[in-house]
Amino acid sequence: MTVLFGIFLLTLLVITAVAIVHTRNLFVAVMLLGIFSLLIAINFFILDAADVALTEAAVGAGISTVLFLGALALTTERERLGTQHRWLSLVVVTSATLVLLYATFDKPLFGDPDAPVHQHVAPWYLEKTPEYIDIPNVVTAVLASFRGYDTLGEVFVVFTAGIGVMFLLSAHSGGPGRRKREASGIGLREHLIPRVVGRLLVPFILLFGLYVQFHGDFGPGGGFQAGALIAAAFILYALVEGEDRTLAALPQNALNALMVCGALLYGGVGLAGIVLGSSFLDYSVLSADPVAGQHLGIILIEAGVGMTVTGVLLSIFHAFAARDRI
Amino acid sequence: MELLGLYHYWVFAVLLMIGFYAVVAKVNLVKKLIGVSLFQSAVFLLYITMSKVTGGTAPILQEGMVDPVFSNPLPQVLILTAIVVGISTTALGLGIVVRIKEEYGTIEEHEIQEIDRR
Amino acid sequence: MMEIVLNVLSWILLSAGGVFVLIGGIGALRMPNLYTRMHAASVTDTMGAALVLLGVMLQAGLTLASIKLGAILLFLLITSPTASYALASAALLAGIKPDAGRAADETRGP
Amino acid sequence: MYYAVTIALLVTMALALARALMGPTVYDRVLAVNMFGTKTVLLFSVIAFLSGRPDFLDLALAYALINFIGVLAVLEFFRSRAAKRVAEEGENSPRDGAAER
Numbered sequence: 001m002t003v004l005f006g007i008f009l010l011t012l013l014v015i016t017a018v019a020i021v022h023t024r025n026l027f028v029a030v031m032l033l034g035i036f037s038l039l040i041a042i043n044f045f046i047l048d049a050a051d052v053a054l055t056e057a058a059v060g061a062g063i064s065t066v067l068f069l070g071a072l073a074l075t076t077e078r079e080r081l082g083t084q085h086r087w088l089s090l091v092v093v094t095s096a097t098l099v100l101l102y103a104t105f106d107k108p109l110f111g112d113p114d115a116p117v118h119q120h121v122a123p124w125y126l127e128k129t130p131e132y133i134d135i136p137n138v139v140t141a142v143l144a145s146f147r148g149y150d151t152l153g154e155v156f157v158v159f160t161a162g163i164g165v166m167f168l169l170s171a172h173s174g175g176p177g178r179r180k181r182e183a184s185g186i187g188l189r190e191h192l193i194p195r196v197v198g199r200l201l202v203p204f205i206l207l208f209g210l211y212v213q214f215h216g217d218f219g220p221g222g223g224f225q226a227g228a229l230i231a232a233a234f235i236l237y238a239l240v241e242g243e244d245r246t247l248a249a250l251p252q253n254a255l256n257a258l259m260v261c262g263a264l265l266y267g268g269v270g271l272a273g274i275v276l277g278s279s280f281l282d283y284s285v286l287s288a289d290p291v292a293g294q295h296l297g298i299i300l301i302e303a304g305v306g307m308t309v310t311g312v313l314l315s316i317f318h319a320f321a322a323r324d325r326i
Numbered sequence: 327m328e329l330l331g332l333y334h335y336w337v338f339a340v341l342l343m344i345g346f347y348a349v350v351a352k353v354n355l356v357k358k359l360i361g362v363s364l365f366q367s368a369v370f371l372l373y374i375t376m377s378k379v380t381g382g383t384a385p386i387l388q389e390g391m392v393d394p395v396f397s398n399p400l401p402q403v404l405i406l407t408a409i410v411v412g413i414s415t416t417a418l419g420l421g422i423v424v425r426i427k428e429e430y431g432t433i434e435e436h437e438i439q440e441i442d443r444r
Numbered sequence: 445m446m447e448i449v450l451n452v453l454s455w456i457l458l459s460a461g462g463v464f465v466l467i468g469g470i471g472a473l474r475m476p477n478l479y480t481r482m483h484a485a486s487v488t489d490t491m492g493a494a495l496v497l498l499g500v501m502l503q504a505g506l507t508l509a510s511i512k513l514g515a516i517l518l519f520l521l522i523t524s525p526t527a528s529y530a531l532a533s534a535a536l537l538a539g540i541k542p543d544a545g546r547a548a549d550e551t552r553g554p
Numbered sequence: 555m556y557y558a559v560t561i562a563l564l565v566t567m568a569l570a571l572a573r574a575l576m577g578p579t580v581y582d583r584v585l586a587v588n589m590f591g592t593k594t595v596l597l598f599s600v601i602a603f604l605s606g607r608p609d610f611l612d613l614a615l616a617y618a619l620i621n622f623i624g625v626l627a628v629l630e631f632f633r634s635r636a637a638k639r640v641a642e643e644g645e646n647s648p649r650d651g652a653a654e655r
Contacts, residue, residue, distance in 0.1 A: 003330070006334075007330060007333055010333065010334065010337040011337075013337065013341065014337055014340055014341060014344075017340075017341050017344045017345070017364055018344060020348075020360060020364065021344055021345075021347060021348045021352070021357075021360075021361065021364075026354070026356055026357065026360075029357065029360055030360075033360060033363070036364070036367065037367075040367050040370070040371065043371065043374075044370075044374050047374045047375060047377065047378045047397070048377070048378055048379075048382055048383055048384045048385075048397035049374045049377060049384065049397070049402045049405070050384040050386065051384075051402055051406050052370075052374060052402050052405050052406050052409065055406050055409045055410065056370075056409055059409055059410060059413050063413055064363075064413055064416070067413070067416070067417050067420060068356075068360075068420070070420075071356060071420040071423060071424055072356065074424045074427065074428075075356060075423060075424060075427040075433050076356075076427070076433060079352070079353070079354040079357055079434075080354075080434055081353040081354070081434045081436060081437075082352075082353065083351045083352060083353065084351060084352075084353050084435075084436070085350075085351065086351060089347055089350050089351035090347070090351075092350070093343045093346055093347045093350070093351075094343075096343055096346070097339055097340060097343040100338075100339035100342065100343070101336060101339050103339075104332050104335035104336060104338075104339060105332065107332060107335050109331035109332065110330070110331045110332065110333070110334050110335075110375065110378065110380075111331075111378050111379055111380030111381075111382075112379075112380070113379045113380065113382075113395070115376070117376050117377070117398060117400075117401070118379060118398050121400065122398040122399065122400050125399055125400065126385060126396050126399065129387075130387065136386055136387040136388065137385075137386045137387075138385040138386065138387070138396070138399045139385055139386070139399045139402050139403055139406065142399050142400060142403045143403045143406065143407070147403060150403075150404075150407070151407055154407040154408075154410070154411050157411050157414070157415075158410060158411055158414045161411070161414035161415050161417065161418045162414060164418045164421065165417050165418050165421040168418075168421040168422060168424075168425050169421050169424065169425070218386075219386060220384075220386065222406075224406060224407060224409075224410045227410070228410065228413075309410055312414060313413070313414075316414070316417045316421075319421070320417075320420070320421075320424070323424060
């Protein structure tokens with residue numbers, strides 16, 4: 001039955017995607033992208049990927065709409081020219097779709113437990129996690145410990161992207177449009193109800209973010225989700241109270257420090273493994289008891305991930321919002 | 327169920343190509359980025375689909391579970407990080423688009439090429 | 445005995461919630477203009493949500509899950525009217541008049 | 555029973571999606587997105603129980619907390635655009651231009 005729900009939702013997903021591409025109004029496309037994100041999060045949840053669904057929830061609802069709207073405010077809301085080489089593109093895309101559809105007939109059926117993907121390392125992870133790492137959430141165990149290198153790489157990609165956005169958008173604008181400072185940047189300060197409710201909710205979102213951060217060993221959660229949630233809390237504060245007050249509460253210097261310290265913390269824990277006589281990112285040696293060492297290592301690197309993601313996402317948001325006022 | 331056993335993969339293929347169509351056929355740069363993020367989501371969906379095991383549950387151990395079947399945690403790990411990386415890189419792309427708009431005054435590909443040719 | 449009563453009660457709440465959600469959904473689709481549609485959508489956000497969550501809460505009993513459901517309900521009851529307010533405010537700002545009847549759709553926003 | 559509620563929620567989601575696709579104003583679409591978000595919260599709660607993993611209510615909680623940020627962002631988007639327009643019109647009016655020179 002749940003599979004049927006999934007199929008229904010996937011159909012809605014395709015309809016939404018077609019509408020996103022079809023509409024000429026970019027604002028509408030961004031709104032539909034919000035629905036797309038909700039739909040795909042439900043699909044992830046139905047497909048047993050609670051952690052992934054939580055990440056998509058935190059990123060899709062809190063961050064991505066705000067970023068796209070920020071970019072639209074700086075560029076344009078309407079596509080003027082529409083499509084180029086429509087028929088050629090359609091032919092190429094349709095034939096590629098047919099090739100892909102043909103290829104799917106070689107895939108194992110949905111949910112087949114004998115599929116090759118389930119035969120390789122995954123059973124080992126599931127079997128050995130209680131023994132080596134002893135935390136309930138296997139996803140966190142694989143993310144932080146077994147495949148720590150991978151995650152380190154991803155954290156540095158996020159870090160680099162953040163630096164890139166800051167480089168691009170902190171340059172002095174040569175373009176038109178000197179806007180009055182007080183016109184934008186004050187957020188919704190004049191609107192009493194959003195302001196009161198927003199201020200009420202910010203601490204709860206922060207608290208929930210910290211819960212997700214530190215409960216990530218036991219339930220869905222971890223540094224990536226928590227970072228996005230905490231960034232969403234500050235974005236909410238910026239929306240209801242204005243940019244300058246948010247920057248006064250958490251200045252850009254602090255965000256830079258957060259980004260750098262998070263990445264360094266992750267790398268530092270890895271190096272500590274070498275110093276203590278084992279290999280890079282082996283947490284077993286961090287404590288006398290290997291399992292306790294794993295616990296400590298995972299908490300530390302998840303904290304590092306959370307710090308970097310918070311710092312990067314907030315810096316990106318501030319970079320877009322500040323551009324609005326130059 | 328046999329009939330619909332590949333439905334998820336078909337949806338993946340169609341979504342992937344819808345995103346691809348937006349990238350190749352649309353002129354507006356923001357729309358191209360939206361297409362890229364659709365493309366990304368399609369890949370996410372493929373991985374998570376592969377991780378599902380019938381009758382399984384999320385790979386988070388819980389007390390009192392009798393002989394549980396877990397879905398595959400590995401694709402979930404890959405996609406979990408990829409979502410955050412995806413939004414960061416999309417933001418980078420949007421940053422570039424904003425700069426293009428400021429330098430060229432437009433974000434339509436044709437017009438940018440026209441200005442470059444001059 | 446108690447269990448049966450709770451079960452029946454939770455089923456009643458759940459099905460009433462489902463009906464309200466459905467009615468709100470139909471209203472959001474069929475109502476003639478923006479503000480009336482907003483009204484219909486609010487029904488699903490408050491009444492429907494409250495009934496469904498209370499129904500699920502009765503099934504969960506006194507556990508951590510119930511507390512979480514209570515928190516969800518509380519936050520929904522705070523945030524969705526705020527969202528409706530923000531939306532109505534944005535629409536008014538754009539000059540869409542709260543006009544009865546179909547006429548309001550013709551004066552489109554930007 | 556959960557199935558009946560789930561089906562009602564799914565049908566409502568389809569109706570909301572229809573509203574989002576039809577418009578006619580952008581505000582209708584925002585309304586549909588917001589409604590869709592609330593339905594998602596409910597669906598997550600119900601499916602968490604349906605699949606017997608009530609500890610996954612965290613997801614619904616996350617959406618309940620942050621879903622309305624999107625709508626506030628929309629309000630802020632229109633507010634700052636309106637403010638910008640007023641500012642630009644002020645600059646373009648002849649009196650202001652003369653004062654600047």
